[in-house]
Every structure is written in C-alpha cells, then in structure tokens.
Amino acid sequence: MDKQPILAAIDPEIMDRLATRKQEIDNGSYARPGIVAALAIGSVPIALAALSRDAFAQGTIPTAIKNVLDFALALEIFENEFYKAVLGTSNYTPYNTAFATVRSQVPATALATLQQIQKHEAAHVATLLATGATDVFSLQVTSTNAQFDFTGNRSASGGGPFAKATTDLGFLLEVAQGAEDTGVRAYKGQAGNLMTQPAILEAALRIHSVEARHASRIRRIRRSLNTGTAALRYSGTVRGGDAAAAGATDLGTNAAAVTAAFTKIYGAGSNAATFPSESNVTQAGVNVSTLTGAQFGVEAAQEAFDEALDRADVVAIVQPFFIPTIA
Amino acid sequence: MSTHDTLIIRSGDQLLQPTTRRRFLGLLGVAGSVVFLPSVFTACSDDDNITDPNNPASYTLNLSNDTGILNYAYALEQLEAAFYTAAITSAGFAALSAAEQEVLADLQKHEVIHREFFKAVLGANAIPSLSFNTTTVGNLTANATVLLSTSQLLEDTGVSAYNGAGKYLTSAANLLVAGKIVSVEARHAAAIRDIRDARGGNTGRLFAGDDVVSASGLDVKAEPGTVLASVVSLNVVTSPLSIGTGPTGTATADVKAPTPA
Numbered sequence: 001m002d003k004q005p006i007l008a009a010i011d012p013e014i015m016d017r018l019a020t021r022k023q024e025i026d027n028g029s030y031a032r033p034g035i036v037a038a039l040a041i042g043s044v045p046i047a048l049a050a051l052s053r054d055a056f057a058q059g060t061i062p063t064a065i066k067n068v069l070d071f072a073l074a075l076e077i078f079e080n081e082f083y084k085a086v087l088g089t090s091n092y093t094p095y096n097t098a099f100a101t102v103r104s105q106v107p108a109t110a111l112a113t114l115q116q117i118q119k120h121e122a123a124h125v126a127t128l129l130a131t132g133a134t135d136v137f138s139l140q141v142t143s144t145n146a147q148f149d150f151t152g153n154r155s156a157s158g159g160g161p162f163a164k165a166t167t168d169l170g171f172l173l174e175v176a177q178g179a180e181d182t183g184v185r186a187y188k189g190q191a192g193n194l195m196t197q198p199a200i201l202e203a204a205l206r207i208h209s210v211e212a213r214h215a216s217r218i219r220r221i222r223r224s225l226n227t228g229t230a231a232l233r234y235s236g237t238v239r240g241g242d243a244a245a246a247g248a249t250d251l252g253t254n255a256a257a258v259t260a261a262f263t264k265i266y267g268a269g270s271n272a273a274t275f276p277s278e279s280n281v282t283q284a285g286v287n288v289s290t291l292t293g294a295q296f297g298v299e300a301a302q303e304a305f306d307e308a309l310d311r312a313d314v315v316a317i318v319q320p321f322f323i324p325t326i327a
Numbered sequence: 328m329s330t331h332d333t334l335i336i337r338s339g340d341q342l343l344q345p346t347t348r349r350r351f352l353g354l355l356g357v358a359g360s361v362v363f364l365p366s367v368f369t370a371c372s373d374d375d376n377i378t379d380p381n382n383p384a385s386y387t388l389n390l391s392n393d394t395g396i397l398n399y400a401y402a403l404e405q406l407e408a409a410f411y412t413a414a415i416t417s418a419g420f421a422a423l424s425a426a427e428q429e430v431l432a433d434l435q436k437h438e439v440i441h442r443e444f445f446k447a448v449l450g451a452n453a454i455p456s457l458s459f460n461t462t463t464v465g466n467l468t469a470n471a472t473v474l475l476s477t478s479q480l481l482e483d484t485g486v487s488a489y490n491g492a493g494k495y496l497t498s499a500a501n502l503l504v505a506g507k508i509v510s511v512e513a514r515h516a517a518a519i520r521d522i523r524d525a526r527g528g529n530t531g532r533l534f535a536g537d538d539v540v541s542a543s544g545l546d547v548k549a550e551p552g553t554v555l556a557s558v559v560s561l562n563v564v565t566s567p568l569s570i571g572t573g574p575t576g577t578a579t580a581d582v583k584a585p586t587p588a
Binding site: 108110112116121188191195198202209214216235236237288292293294301 | 426427429430433434436437439440441442443444447448486489490491493494495496497499500502503504506507508509510511512513514515516517518521529530531532534535536540541542543544545546547548576577579
C-alpha cells in the first residue's frame with residue numbers, strides 16, 4: 001500500500017511551502033491513507049507552524065498583519081461554532097440542544113451543505129492559527145465555556161432577536177446568509193492591509209472566495225424555498241442594498257432589530273465613500289449601470305460587484321453575538 | 328548608365344510595386360537620391376499604438392504593473408462575456424430550466440458589465456477587443472451538459488486568476504476592485520456547480536467541493552501564465568494573447584481550477 005507524508009496527503013499544496021528539511025520529512029511520520037484520513041484537521045497546524053516556510057522565523061509578525069489575522073480568526077471561530085451548534089457537534093452541549101428543533105427541519109442536501117461549510121470554517125480557523133493568528137478574545141468553545149450568544153443578545157441565556165433561528169429553518173438560513181455575507185465583506189475590507197505580505201494576502205483572498213461560495217449557495221437554498229422572491233437570485237449574487245438585499249422573508253419576533261442588523265450587513269459602512277451599500281453602482285468612478293454595451297439596468301450592476309466593510313463596521317454587526325467585547 | 332536620378336516616393340505602398348522597388352534598389356547602388364515625402368511617414372502604422380487590433384504587440388501583456396494586471400483581468404472578462412453572450416441564445420440554454428436560465432442570464436449581464444468596466448477604466452491603455460472562434464464557442468454551448476461544465480470551468484478559472492494575481496497589484500484601490508469582482512465570480516462558480524450538482528449526485532457540496540476547496544479551506548489560485556495556458560487550450564480566443572513581461576513579485580504554487588467531472 002502506498003505511504004505518503006501526512007501533510008501531503010491532507011493538503012498536497014502544503015509541500016510546496018514546507019522548508020526543505022529532508023531529514024524531518026524522510027524520518028517523519030508516514031502513515032497509510034486510511035490513517036491519514038482519520039487525522040483531525042486540528043492536529044495539522046502545529047506541524048504547519050513548525051515547518052512552514054511562511055512562519056516568521058525571526059519572531060513576531062508585524063502588528064498590523066497580526067491584527068488582521070486575529071480579527072479574521074475571531075470571525076471564523078464564530079462561524080465555525082455557529083454551524084457546529086446547528087449540526088449538533090459543538091463541544092458545548094447547550095448549543096447543540098438549543099438548535100435541535102431546527103436541525104430536524106433541515107433537508108438532507110441542505111444539511112450536507114451546512115456540513116461542508118462547517119468543515120471549511122474549521123479549516124479556516126486552523127489555517128489562520130497556522131499563519132500566526134491568536135485567539136485574542138478567548139473565544140474557544142469547550143464543554144464548560146462558551147462565549148457566543150447566537151440569538152444576538154450578548155447573554156448566556158440568549159433571548160435575542162435571532163432566537164427564532166433555533167426553531168425555524170427559513171430564519172436559520174437568513175442568519176446563515178447574513179453571517180456569510182458579513183464575512184465576505186469583511187475579508188474584502190481587510191485585503192488592503194495585507195499587501196505587504198503577499199503570501200498572507202493570497203491566503204486571505206483564497207479564504208474570501210470560499211466564503212463567497214458559501215454565501216451564494218445559502219442564497220440559492222433560500223430562493224428554492226421562496227421561489228417567488230426574485231430578489232434572491234439563483235445566481236447567488238446580491239441585488240439591491242440595505243435590508244432589502246437580505247431578501248428576508250421572516251423578520252422574527254423583533255423585526256426592528258433584525259432589520260437593523262440586515263441594514264448594517266448590506267448597507268453602507270461608516271465611511272460610505274469607500275464602503276458603500278451593496279446597492280452601489282459606481283466603481284472606480286465609473287457608473288457601471290450605464291456603460292456603453294452593458295446597459296442592463298441598475299440591478300445587474302448592483303449584483304456584478306460586491307462591496308466591502310471595514311473592521312469597525314463588521315464589529316458593529318457581530319458584537320451582539322459575542323459575549324466578550326471585541327474591537 | 329544612370330545619371331544622378333531622384334526617385335520620389337509618395338507612399339510606402341509604392342515600394343511594394345516591382346518597378347519602383349527595382350528602381351529604388353538600383354539607386355541605392357549608384358548613389359542616387361531617394362526622396363521620401365512626408366506623406367509616407369504619416370501613413371505608417373504606429374508600432375506603439377497598443378490599441379491597434381492588427382498589431383500583435385497589442386495583445387502582449389506587461390504584467391509588471393497594475394495596468395497590465397487589469398488588462399489581464401480584462402482579457403478574461405472578455406472571454407467570459409463572449410461565452411455567455413453566445414450561451415444565452417444557444418441550444419444548450421434552451422434546454423435549461425427556467426431557474427437555470429435565470430442564472431445564465433444573470434452571469435451574462437455581470438460578465439459583460441465587468442468587461443465594459445475594465446474597458447472604461449483602462450481607456451487608452453486597454454488591449455483591443457479579442458476575437459473568438461465562433462465554431463468552438465458553438466460547440467461549447469451546443470447542449471446543456473457542455474454549456475454548464477464550460478461555465479463551471481470558466482468561473483473557477485476566473486476565481487483562480489484573481490486569487491493568483493491579487494498579490495501583484497500595487498494599488499490598494501485596484502486590489503479592492505479586483506476583490507469585489509472575484510467575490511462575484513466565486514458566487515457564480517458556486518451557482519453553476521450547484522446547478523450541476525442538482526442534475527447529478529445532489530450531494531449538496533459541489534458548490535464548494537473538495538475538488539476546488541483544499542483541506543486548508545483555501546480556494547484555487549493560479550499564476551497568470553498558468554491561466555493563459557488554460558485559456559489558450561480552450562481554443563476559443565483567436566487573438567495572439569500572450570505575456571510579454573511577467574509579474575513583479577514571487578510566484579506561488581498553483582492550485583488550478585479542476586476539470587469539471
């Protein structure tokens with residue numbers, strides 16, 4: 001049976017970034033593919049950090065870069081723990097219990113989607129840690145410690161405007177969509193801060209596009225359950241801006257709060273010139289709804305470009321879900 | 328024996344005529360005079376005119392600056408726009424469901440918008456409009472299966488191209504714009520993959536399948552040379568698109584868009 005280096009079997013591209021330490025690799029751990037497949041993703045990053053050519057051998061990574069990585073990690077931990085709660089695989093049993101009702105409502109194919117998404121979010125956590133991020137807000141969820149309130153009330157006892165996500169499939173999917181679209185906007189807003197570290201920038205871009213895939217698929221699931229809601233494009237793209245861009249079909253028990261949240265997610269950031277609403281059609285000074293040869297109306301122009309948000313804007317969106325104060 | 332003759336050339340075309348050419352060469356041999364009237368030079372094609380579609384140099388990309396990178400993106404958007412514009416009137420499109428057609432119609436609009444956006448921002452620095460092999464495009468849209476698999480490949484390739492080129496941009500504003508576009512290309516890719524999934528195994532995972540997202544949770548990326556080679560192999564672009572100068576910076580290992588299963 002073929003043997004192969006563990007890391008190469010899990011992620012062939014890793015080998016290109018590893019330091020050429022033939023001794024370690026030759027004498028290192030080899031395992032049969034079956035064993036390899038059984039290894040948890042969590043066991044890989046330590047080896048990555050030790051061997052990765054990208055590790056900053058001289059000491060700390062630049063503060064500006066680490067700040068971005070730490071922030072991204074916080075968002076990925078949040079997403080990962082959210083999906084684990086939905087799937088019933090959280091370390092913290094009360095999360096699993098809370099989502100039991102809605103979990104039973106998720107159709108098989110959609111459930112597989114949520115599993116694939118969670119797998120990616122867990123991988124993003126691992127990759128960011130391996131790249132140098134640290135859990136500066138102490139968000140790790142254990143069997144006894146949980147720092148998220150998925151109802152959006154910053155409280156261990158929940159009761160927030162998004163509680164309906166635990167009992168209603170349609171509402172759950174709205175929340176998932178909002179979370180994914182927030183992450184997509186957040187990564188775009190941070191990319192410029194990573195330009196001095198091209199390899200890290202590239203990793204961030206490659207995570208960002210995965211989140212965009214997630215967001216698109218969630219939107220398509222929602223349209224398949226609300227076929228008459230044409231604002232929810234089957235193309236997975238975002239039409240319009242502010243709360244309307246959410247294509248919400250249910251505002252739950254606290255409509256004002258939910259609407260306000262969607263307005264933040266799909267509206268303009270505090271610096272509206274750089275971080276406009278998703279309804280924006282001016283790109284690099286060009287009105288993309290009136291281009292010669294591309295006059296399809298404002299909606300296609302809105303859909304054709306996604307927008308970014310800066311860190312403060314994203315913090316304002318996600319803080320209600322984090323019990324500790326993040327910044 | 329020739330006396331001191333003077334040959335007057337009024338246009339470059341004259342030198343293509345055998346009689347004039349013979350005389351021209353003969354005069355060079357006996358120290359005669361050849362007068363090129365100014366009209367000869369003003370009629371010359373300017374080799375520096377980068378938008379001249381008849382000049383192969385116009386399609387040579389200089390990726391050492393942001394303009395070149397944006398032209399690279401412009402070329403890819405031209406390809407996608409041409410494919411989808413043909414697709415939405417094709418036999419393959421007619422065979423799609425209404426929901427699937429909505430997707431293709433959206434994608435066509437978005438890619439044409441992307442193309443015209445780059446054309447507008449690049450202005451005089453834009454490469455010319457590319458020419459396409461309509462026979463090949465027809466083959467790639469002849470039925471729903473090939474239309475959808477080609478679409479998936481183009482979208483995944485687009486994602487890989489933007490993800491691989493982003494690190495070479497030097498202006499944060501350009502990086503932001505590129506990010507806004509790749510975000511949408513990734514949505515497109517997920518939608519097409521999801522359509523194909525529903526027609527196939529209905530796994531619920533193909534939108535971001537293990538064939539395109541690594542165990543580290545990373546999407547595809549490819550260097551410009553890799554992407555252009557993939558594009559050329561489609562045999563869709565007939566213009567001599569090539570890289571004259573590569574990017575400034577350090578290339579990373581490619582993780583190419585997979586061939587659709």
